[in-house]
Amino acid sequence: MNQITKMLIESNKITKDFIDGKLPSEVAQVYVSLLNSQIKILNVIVNMYAINSKNKRALDSFNRMNLIDHNTAVDLGLGDPADDKIKCQERNSLITRADCLDFSGTHYEECGGCSYFESTRKLLLGEKGR
Secondary structure: OOHHHHHHHHHHHHHHHHHOOOOOHHHHHHHHHHHHHHHHHHHHHHHHHHHHHHOHHHHHHHHHOOOOOOOOOOOOOOOOHHHOEEEEOOOOEEEEHHHHHHHHHHOHHHHOOOHHHHHHHHHHHOOOOO
8 A cells, every 4th residue: 555545544534533523622633734634645646647647757756656556546535444445456447345355255366466355354354364
């Protein structure tokens, strides 16, 4: 998972906890700071796509630095992890984690080496995955 995705997931969890009343109102400033950070990150992503349209080598360089990659779908929703979108390498399309779990259950050999294989099982089933 790339750095931008990790930061968005972490800030989304904190945001959801705040909205659900699990964090005290004193955390409001942190909440605003997190939203501002997300906006800055989204601006970076937009700029990277602009760079890609003019210079693919520059975007590939960002990918090698693990700042962003071509295989991760960023979902800004605050909902159920089963609804998170990921890129299935086997199907070559975006699918939900729930669909990933279903598909990989019947395609264990093809999906076993995928980076989402274990993380999906850990998030949705609370298990290691193998």
